[in-house]
Each structure stands twice: as C-alpha cells, then as structure tokens.
Amino acid sequence: MEDIKVIRELREIIRILERKLGVIEDEIFCCGITMAQCHALVEIGRAKNISLNELACLLNLENSTMSRTVNNLVESGYVKREIDPVDRRYVAISLTERGISLFNSIEEGMNQYFNQVYSLIPEDKREQVIESLYLLVDAIKESESCK
Amino acid sequence: MEDIKVIRELREIIRILERKLGVIEDEIFCCGITMAQCHALVEIGRAKNISLNELACLLNLENSTMSRTVNNLVESGYVKREIDPVDRRYVAISLTERGISLFNSIEEGMNQYFNQVYSLIPEDKREQVIESLYLLVDAIKESESCK
DNA sequence: TAAAATAGTTGTATATTGCAATTTATTTTT
DNA sequence: AAAAATAAATTGCAATATACAACTATTTTA
Secondary structure (H helix, E strand, O other): OOOHHHHHHHHHHHHHHHHHHHHHHHHHHOOOOOHHHHHHHHHHHHHOOEOHHHHHHHOOOOHHHHHHHHHHHHHOOOEEEEEOOOOOOOEEEEEOHHHHHHHHHHHHHHHHHHHHHHHHOOHHHHHHHHHHHHHHHHHHHHHHHHO | OOOHHHHHHHHHHHHHHHHHHHHHHHHHHOOOOOHHHHHHHHHHHHHOOEOHHHHHHHOOOOHHHHHHHHHHHHHOOOEEEEEOOOOOOOEEEEEOHHHHHHHHHHHHHHHHHHHHHHHHOOHHHHHHHHHHHHHHHHHHHHHHHHO
C-alpha cells in the first residue's frame, strides 16, 4: 500500500503495452481471418493437435464459442476435426495444409517483428528486459494463487 | 537476425503476459458489462469527455462499431452523449453518475490488483521491471516508425 | 455560395459470445 | 452388467461486436 504513484505507473505502462500488443496482433498479423480465428489457429498450430475443451481453456472461452469458431476455421479450410478413436468423445483439432501455411507465415511475421523490437532495445538492457518480463509474469502467477 | 532463441523467448514471454493480462481484465474487473463496453467505459472515464472518433481511435475500432457500443452503454445508463455546441458535428461522450461509480470501482480494483502484483516482485527488482517495461514500449514505438 | 471535408449514424451481413439444453461416449456405482 | 454419474462436444437461442458502405448533418475551403 506504499508507493501509490509507482503502482499507477506500473499499471499505466502495462496498459500502454497491452494496447500496443493488441494493435500489433490486429494490424500486422491476422490478415484474412478474424482475430478470434487467428488466436485459435495459432494455438492449434502450436499444439499440433488439441481437443476442443483444451483449446477453449487456453483462449479463455466457452466451449460453445470455441466450437463455432472452429466451425468457421473448418469452413475456410484451415482446420480439420477428427474423432479420437481411443475416446470417441474427444475431437482432435488440427491444421490442414492451408492452415499450416498460414500458421507458418504468421509465425514468420511474428518472429521478424520481435526480432526488430529486440534490436531496438539498447543492447546492454536486453537481458534485463527479458528477465523483468519473467519477474512480472511470476508475480502475476503468484497473485493468482494468493487470491 | 542473431539470437533467434532469445527472440523466441521474448516473444513467448510476451505471449504469456498478454494472456495473463487478458484473463485479469476479463475475470477480475469487468463484472456486469462486456469487455468491449468495459474498455470503452474506462477510456471515457479517463478522458472525462471524448468524441466518438477519438474513442474509436483509442480502442482501434471502426467508428460504426464504437457508436453502437456507446449506444449499449447509454442504454445501460453508464454513459451520456451531448452535442458539442461549438461544432455540432461532434458528440461529447461522458460518464453518468452510474458510470462514474462503476469506473471508480474498476479503477480501485485495478490499483489494488497491481499493488499486489507489485509487492510480489522482489523488492530489489521492482525498479528494473518498470524501467524494462518502458524500454520495451519504446522499442515497439520505434518499430512503428521504422516500418 | 458550391464543393470538399469531417463527425457521426444507420443498413446490412457475419462473427463472437455465453448460457442452457442436448447428444454421444465413457466411467463409476450399485 | 445395468443404472447413474460424468465428460466432451454440439446446437438452440439471444445479445453483442464487428466492419464496410451508404447516408445525414455540419463545417470548412476554394
């Protein structure tokens, strides 16, 4: 409860960062599909193979919402569904060729972008910035378990 | 183009941070209204008084979308519209009593939350974390002008 | 004063979202 | 083994969000 000023500063800079990151995602990378679909596509691509509930959980969405967004991705030919033969309740969601190709171009673009950002951080501060991001995420994680 | 590994690390940690921040916003603070409305309400509250296009620009939305979200906030009694008497093309958007009260409780909650997060950062690293966030935002800003 | 520019709204179409109910499949209990 | 409970996913429904394009009202500018 001490440094109210510093805490507002922290909040403010995180707010600005959040907005910037949103714009980056929005404007630079998700061409052709919606943001919701882009997020899903990237998570599917990273997981290679994922169930609907897992995906919904990752993206913090209802599974009904998730199911329909997956529908849209399937209709656009980026994603396919396959029933898990071991437990037929599960649907294995994965990328099609077309989906992989889009995923790769998003990944490529992202890496290029962050490469640029990284290079614009003063060289002697780069390590510190990454360490700090870890520290911040750790603090947030801890605060979850506190609550 | 050097440290590919470090760049992926940066990207990954930012990704995790983004997700965490999303959950915080979503689950902890925007009770009763939708996220879109919450974002708008907070921006209006911070600005005290703002035009539709400015608001749309802040939130990176089409002004048509913005107009309708403002509609919903007006219908719920959180926000009011007033025509600018100086230039009657402009609409001055501001919070009602009810809106101010919700805004304050969101602000309060946010400050409390970030207070907790701040306190969970090791004391000797707190300054560094804030500095690093500035450095990161600066790098992102610079990358915008580069492109 | 006529044309251009600006701010905002509305028409239209699609996507997102969440809650509740339902279907199908598996696991647990009796 | 049959019944009950649980689990994963989909579907019905209704509200909201979103963007593009067309439109209205107002102000600026040429």
